[in-house]
Amino acid sequence: MQKIKIELTKNPKAKPTDETNLPFGTIFTDHMFVMNYDEGQGWHDPRVVPYAPIELEPSAMCLHYGQEVFEGLKAYRTKDGRILLFRPDQNMARLNVSNERLCIPAIDEEFCVEAIKTLVNIEKDWIPSLEGTSLYIRPFIFATDAHVGVHPAKHLLFIIICCPVGAYYPEGLNPVKIYVEEKYVRSVVGGMGYTKTGGNYAASLKSQDEAEKQNYTQVLWLDGVHRKYIEEVGTMNVFFVIGDEIITPALRGSILSGITRKSSIELLKSWGYKVSERPISIDEIVEADKNGQLKESFGTGTAAVISPIGQLKYGGNIMEINNGKIGEISQKLYDNLTGIQWGNLEDTMNWTVEVK
Numbered sequence: 001m002q003k004i005k006i007e008l009t010k011n012p013k014a015k016p017t018d019e020t021n022l023p024f025g026t027i028f029t030d031h032m033f034v035m036n037y038d039e040g041q042g043w044h045d046p047r048v049v050p051y052a053p054i055e056l057e058p059s060a061m062c063l064h065y066g067q068e069v070f071e072g073l074k075a076y077r078t079k080d081g082r083i084l085l086f087r088p089d090q091n092m093a094r095l096n097v098s099n100e101r102l103c104i105p106a107i108d109e110e111f112c113v114e115a116i117k118t119l120v121n122i123e124k125d126w127i128p129s130l131e132g133t134s135l136y137i138r139p140f141i142f143a144t145d146a147h148v149g150v151h152p153a154k155h156l157l158f159i160i161i162c163c164p165v166g167a168y169y170p171e172g173l174n175p176v177k178i179y180v181e182e183k184y185v186r187s188v189v190g191g192m193g194y195t196k197t198g199g200n201y202a203a204s205l206k207s208q209d210e211a212e213k214q215n216y217t218q219v220l221w222l223d224g225v226h227r228k229y230i231e232e233v234g235t236m237n238v239f240f241v242i243g244d245e246i247i248t249p250a251l252r253g254s255i256l257s258g259i260t261r262k263s264s265i266e267l268l269k270s271w272g273y274k275v276s277e278r279p280i281s282i283d284e285i286v287e288a289d290k291n292g293q294l295k296e297s298f299g300t301g302t303a304a305v306i307s308p309i310g311q312l313k314y315g316g317n318i319m320e321i322n323n324g325k326i327g328e329i330s331q332k333l334y335d336n337l338t339g340i341q342w343g344n345l346e347d348t349m350n351w352t353v354e355v356k
């Protein structure tokens with residue numbers, strides 16, 4: 001395994017003192033991990049250096065053609081002072097799935113988990129301890145070739161930055177209002193919807209903006225072909241409880257294979273719930289709402305955690321779910337998942353990795 005060089009900052013920043021006010025993704029820690037890729041040399045020169053602006057050619061290919069991928073995971077401080085990561089191997093495996101689709105050379109997953117641990121260990125005093133807070137970790141890779149031409153890059157940078165965070169949505173665990181997007185689509189099968197690449201999020205901005213103007217938190221995407229089947233919400237996968245069935249859209253290549261999604265399915269199944277990964281149309285949801293069978297809905301994501309959905313707007317149809325309150329299943333899932341992540345419950349699934 002390559003050795004990670006460490007250069008510590010001589011000017012540590014003041015850490016946030018008010019952990020009740022950690023707006024998501026706005027405060028960055030003192031250090032970052034950096035590694036270069038150059039054709040012929042592979043990934044090389046892994047290092048932890050002070051967090052600082054990076055130098056980039058204006059012609060850097062990532063700025064023009066979007067050859068970029070990223071991940072998101074969290075480090076949690078337990079009540080007894082341990083630091084836990086949640087399934088970091090899954091994030092690094094997914095990063096390689098995104099890499100493959102965007103012609104980015106594969107990373108060594110095991111080494112990159114070690115890189116995350118090294119960085120988090122250096123930044124451990126930045127991990128907040130208030131309930132619901134954590135250190136968000138953002139690994140990302142982008143093309144740096146100075147070249148105005150559409151080709152896979154020969155030179156790339158892999159960087160990991162960290163930020164202490166509270167809840168992603170201002171609503172916290174209160175149900176969010178979601179707007180079903182009918183005009184725009186995010187992805188189609190054969191596209192890049194299953195990857196974590198900036199372009200997927202760029203495609204969502206216009207709808208997101210419209211949704212916010214109408215006082216909705218996020219948009220729910222429908223499939224790009226039939227404009228009928230549920231895909232995912234802006235920053236999370238989505239689940240619906242209809243009767244006694246918990247349904248989430250199947251992974252067909254157009255939506256993200258969320259790690260919180262996967263963990264939720266595993267937990268729900270272990271408790272004996274009937275969970276189906278299958279196509280689900282917006283008409284099925286409207287119908288279930290009409291006949292009183294739509295019991296709950298929630299989103300899952302690293303940033304969003306478990307986020308209950310209290311209202312869905314589809315055209316003129318406004319569906320109030322569970323009277324706009326968090327449902328029993330969403331609450332149970334939130335309590336158990338976060339219980340494991342923050343070390344308050346026994347990790348029977350063997351999902352957490354301690355940083356020492």
Ligand code: COI
Pocket residue numbers: 071072073235301302303304
């Ligand atoms: C995550 O949940 O980690 C994400 O990457 C979503 C992002 C928009 C914060």
